[in-house]
Amino acid sequence: MSVSHAQGFRAAGVTAGLKASGRADVALVVNDGPLKNAAAVFTSNRVAAAPVHWSRQVIGDGRADAVLLNSGGANACTGAQGFQNTHASAEKTAELLGISAADVLVCSTGLIGEQLPMDKLLPGVEAAAGQLAHDGGPAAALAIMTTDTVPKQAQFSGQTNGREWKLGGMAKGAGMLAPALATMLVVLSTDAVLSPEQLDAALREACRLSFDRTDSDGCMSTNDTVILLASGASGVTPEQDEFQAALTELCQDLARQLIGDAEGASHDIAVRTFNAASEEQAVLVSKAVTRSNLFKTAIFGKDPNWGRVLAAVGTVPEELASFDPDRINVSMNGVQICRNGGIGDSRDLVDLDPRLVTVEIDLAAGDAEATVWTNDLTHDYVHENSAYSS
Amino acid sequence: MSVSHAQGFRAAGVTAGLKASGRADVALVVNDGPLKNAAAVFTSNRVAAAPVHWSRQVIGDGRADAVLLNSGGANACTGAQGFQNTHASAEKTAELLGISAADVLVCSTGLIGEQLPMDKLLPGVEAAAGQLAHDGGPAAALAIMTTDTVPKQAQFSGQTNGREWKLGGMAKGAGMLAPALATMLVVLSTDAVLSPEQLDAALREACRLSFDRTDSDGCMSTNDTVILLASGASGVTPEQDEFQAALTELCQDLARQLIGDAEGASHDIAVRTFNAASEEQAVLVSKAVTRSNLFKTAIFGKDPNWGRVLAAVGTVPEELASFDPDRINVSMNGVQICRNGGIGDSRDLVDLDPRLVTVEIDLAAGDAEATVWTNDLTHDYVHENSAYSS
Structure with a gap:
């Protein structure tokens, strides 16, 4: 075993x-x-x-x-x-x-x-x-x-x-x-x-x-x-x-x-960036999103806040990843809530009740992709890490 | 006015x-x-x-x-x-x-x-x-x-x-x-x-x-x-x-x-890095600490967890900041709890009740310094940012 x-x-x-x-x-x-x-x-x-x-x-x-x-x-x-x-x-x-x-x-x-x-x-x-x-x-x-x-x-x-x-x-x-x-x-x-x-x-x-x-x-x-x-x-x-x-x-x-089994998490989040110019660029863009506390708290609150996804993607410097902000599409759990960098389908269609959340970012800049996994940022995370000296 | x-x-x-x-x-x-x-x-x-x-x-x-x-x-x-x-x-x-x-x-x-x-x-x-x-x-x-x-x-x-x-x-x-x-x-x-x-x-x-x-x-x-x-x-x-x-x-x-007045914060934290090789390096080291969720939750929990400070400092690559991890000193609110990268004065001497927290990192690598301000990571931060769509 x-x-x-x-x-x-x-x-x-x-x-x-x-x-x-x-x-x-x-x-x-x-x-x-x-x-x-x-x-x-x-x-x-x-x-x-x-x-x-x-x-x-x-x-x-x-x-x-x-x-x-x-x-x-x-x-x-x-x-x-x-x-x-x-x-x-x-x-x-x-x-x-x-x-x-x-x-x-x-x-x-x-x-x-x-x-x-x-x-x-x-x-x-x-x-x-x-x-x-x-x-x-x-x-x-x-x-x-x-x-x-x-x-x-x-x-x-x-x-x-x-x-x-x-x-x-x-x-x-x-x-x-x-x-x-x-x-x-x-x-x-x-x-x-x-x-x-x-x-x-x-x-x-x-x-x-x-x-x-x-x-x-x-x-x-x-x-x-x-x-x-x-x-x-x-x-x-x-x-x-x-x-x-x-x-x-x-x-x-x-x-x-x-x-x-991550500390205090209530969602497992797969951030998949596709149509990127290279796999490395796809990883960088996905990681910019998985590092955003505002994105992670939104998922905890079951809020399909694609604006926070885009705001995180936009922090990746031009020399590190090629994309045109006005061509980016974002889907959450299969619903394309952001189209061409702007408003897409209704947020109300997105179901964030399941533990598994899939965020898909279409960079429209190539054909490479990568997925980075993270968790949401929850009350229990704050509790465990403020109460437990580690 | x-x-x-x-x-x-x-x-x-x-x-x-x-x-x-x-x-x-x-x-x-x-x-x-x-x-x-x-x-x-x-x-x-x-x-x-x-x-x-x-x-x-x-x-x-x-x-x-x-x-x-x-x-x-x-x-x-x-x-x-x-x-x-x-x-x-x-x-x-x-x-x-x-x-x-x-x-x-x-x-x-x-x-x-x-x-x-x-x-x-x-x-x-x-x-x-x-x-x-x-x-x-x-x-x-x-x-x-x-x-x-x-x-x-x-x-x-x-x-x-x-x-x-x-x-x-x-x-x-x-x-x-x-x-x-x-x-x-x-x-x-x-x-x-x-x-x-x-x-x-x-x-x-x-x-x-x-x-x-x-x-x-x-x-x-x-x-x-x-x-x-x-x-x-x-x-x-x-x-x-x-x-x-x-x-x-x-x-x-x-x-x-x-x-x-930051969302949900209960502490204002000044992270001062001194004895750095350059001001830019001092800023980078301070920012590595101000970005650490584990450090920020520890301060919320009034836990003078200097290990999390050092773990954050250590993420700065060698080509971006010169320091020897075994020579770093860290003080919190005036108490030197980490000396030469190891155990210093007792954590029990640190009072984290006041809203203002000063973390001082001595890199022993030069004479430049910089201070970066941040807040602790609290239940109220998670609450405001999960409940409020912004």
Whole structure:
């Protein structure tokens, strides 16, 4: 199941006492091989957490044997002590598994600016190592949750020349889903036989088309990490195209699960820009809309306010996207409420009761398109983020 | 008073019935000369309202005799009909005042995507022309309000070689205060003797240091306009430095009034970045923080969450601002809660009860500084912007 769906992986999730709630907070994912190939992408935030600094070093050689994850503390902005703590937890993991600490990736999520309680974390690592199991994926998915209300998991089984290979993954993140990435931790695993270079290329392309087009609240975390591990245990090497398609779809599935559980949201909003001069321009225009608080509050209020869509589109500078404001059409949930930059069909025809909202922006400037996902801005978002120190 | 404080100006504000609330909605400001010099800056939004397109043409020759303003409708995204309506209202104003329509600036604010009811607007223009008075500034300031709860006005009297000259102004805007400008309409007037070129240079510099550093909710309006009119009626030509200082201070005063009355806000937040490599870099870093919804909700919750400040600062790319994340200090209301990118003094020492919050970010990268103003993100912001179609 989940991150332990593919052959060659074991996982576990335990309660170490890092969270005041008493819920599970330490997860471990182990690659038993025979391959130990891996790739990872990290937050582009310059204020990066200690585990991000650590894991960037670990992934340098394209090998990772295990991933240790904790919720209940981000270990970000914690200085030299924070880095030593990450190092110590990797050493502990390595010692328990008989591997090298230099092959242990570490991820943390929770409050920034506080040291992790090592007297709780290290026994937690020991407990997790003791519970590693081939069906441990769901327990691991639970242990990485913060304000998530449900665990996020996905899996895929493919065939190449009649032989099966698998792909699985877990994710967490319910806020800070942003520009590049979010705190958003994702661990993906496959038993396909792929080199570190193949994994890296596939992971970057999949992220570009999934998590990078997911922007819940425009805020970029200090801890974002997406990891892909390959055990090679299936003995199968799928075609790169085939693997890419499956990986991208799995990441899009997890990204949709993140949006569907975003903090306080009452709508999932797909902003699709089409007839753009390039895919990049379509992404920029969609992101201008997904960043607009006025647009997001309007959707919360079930107000099909296309003027706020156009006002957001208009903020994209001419040198970054070609379009004539007087030729733009905008539809919401299938009703073309803005035609040629002006008044279209009646707003009253738009039904914004369903959780899913589709906004389609026709730039009349080419034939490229892209969709960016976001959420509405609600009272519950303000409540959760003003009351919960994260 | 207000926009009619300086000699040579008359103003009026009347109720034409554009607003459902029955409040005043049409304002007129007239420059009686002898000079009719003027300058203006407009929204950089590519989706610009009809009155913005019109006024850009009017200001081309550096002359403006009158400004007609209405609330109760933005006249944005209204196509050819919208432009004809703006033109017709300028013609009506010109006819009533015996001037040329090509010298009448027009500003509108309110809901995007609906035509103005000309059967109400034109009689309103006539009523306003009939009520023009030297003490009409306050009535005009009331008539341009939308969700503003109080009118915004400022005035200044200076002396050059023993002779007095004056400067006055009014502003509206309580949301959409943004990147470049916001709907935000501002009319400034002076009786100093200044050329259109001098007015233009002074206005751009004053805006750069006031409205451009005011970002309530990151949203940029289709209608933003700031106008400066000079009547020359004092016969005095102040030193350019002296005039610049007074104009900048007046604009900063009005900008603070806008922040102080922003939709649903419970805190006014000054984000000052200092020890930056350049003023531009300080502005970029401050704006990254003023755009963070997570930071803004934390302030609403009176949570001195410096981790969210650092996470926002870290989103500024290396090529745009030099700093070492491990050398950054952050203070809130005088308490240094983050030292060298890590934990500083206790959060418990920070008092976030007062409406005014000062966040100071020490980049340790130079000696430049800049302050950007914003508001917190509150339940009332979400309520006003989800319930009020604007």
